[in-house]
Amino acid sequence: MTEAARQAAADLERLGGTPEVATGQPVVDHLVALLDLERIEENIFRGVSPAESPVRVFGGQVAGQALVAAGRTVPPERKVHSLHAYFIRPGDPSIPIVYEVDRIRDGRSFTTRRVVAVQRGKAIFSLSASFHVPEAGLDHADGMPDVPDPESLPNRAWSMAELVDKLGAMATLPRPIDIRYVTEPPWKARERGDLEGGNQVWMRADGTLPDDELLHVCVLTYASDMTLLDSILARHGIYWGYDNVVGASLDHALWFHRPFRADEWFLYDSVSPSASDARGLATGRFFARDGSLIATVVQEGLLRVYD
Template identity: 40%
Template structure:
């Protein structure tokens, strides 16, 4: 993996994937095996990115589980906005260790208060009934879809530069992105190709955590698309409320993944986004749901 790259301005900057991996590398507490400390990535809005703390929380829980058990489900609530300048403490509670499953509750804390509370379940690999929904047919290949770098790269704005130069993931919207304005058609469905920009270690817990990291960038977009809004809608306030992930099979986020997304509904200043995640060759690897606060003038 390269440690640096050339930005569009000709300046050498750290490889974005390396920067994310460094942030996800938690420091264990010398006196408590169930506590860890992590740092945060810079963000244009100054708040901790929800996908980052979600991934860190899962990694903290995974560090207390036997190595033959991987997460199969996660349920988390975003409780407070995190402060980037302050470290985050991850306190893990060992709820149960059975013959096949282990359950963990983890709180991400700043100033002694939880900013995220998560429960995750881990399982040893087992045989059983197996089936899966099929990926939609006739989906354009990622090479035929415009990247976030093509959409935002030419724009001289701090947020555009952040998402086009400092993002660790290549994001490609099949129906067109919502970065600069609403979609031509109001529909609650969208498909997005996502892949890490650099190769990653062969660590399945890390890949599952990075799936949690990456999906937080797009999970509420079907709500915006259905409502005729975009990320630049004036006066809009948006924040993640809760998040659920079910991993069905091993996943690699440094290979292309297709997020097939929808929104069942929105009400009360909240909207629900859902996604099924497929590998490029059509294997269903995860299902995701997220509810968010979306307030418009």
């Protein structure tokens, strides 16, 4: 561990978190404001990126904002149950994003919306979302894995302390999502020769969210793009910053099964069934603290590893 990492670890142990990383309710409030789009026209909305953004717009942000745009055109009694999205071009965080909503269908039970995110006249992202009137039916679900409680695990800043010098500015970005790693970092698994793969983290918004069901779904959508590709890297014992790997989300699909609050702990359990041709596939399941399965996600990502 470098001297910078040792100092970061010492700060974390003394203060419970690194003073260089903004967390807590103010950062969560900023995320809520980020998802509160400006309505320009009946089916056109505008969103912005945080001032502290990396070189391109975070995929979870544009997905969450696009879902907000879709939801703003749907009656509140219809709940989003799925979304399918493509990341088309890297987004520029220095300029606004315009979201154009196409009202594809309004049926008796289902509503379908298509959203295109545009910058400089070009599409950077597209999303299709389906909304459903709640109704009775069959009910079953997989059980939650047996994992430690989130309170017994260190926060993300502590877990990533030894990567502070490698991740640079990325390590100090504000963190509206509290992440607690259940599984070991990939480089530690590589050292032990245990490359079964998989990635498990506890997550929650690091503060209290308003009582808006669509907002909670959009916050989970935001969070779903944060650690999913890690399950692909874990199969090979490599990691961002630690190894020379470059990645990007290509497409993203989410299905929402049961109501939940994104400001309460949920387990994100992800694995990767395949990787080839510089692309990797990852699947994930979200479980509420009580063990109920609340959502399922699938994503393909571009992953290039250089010597």
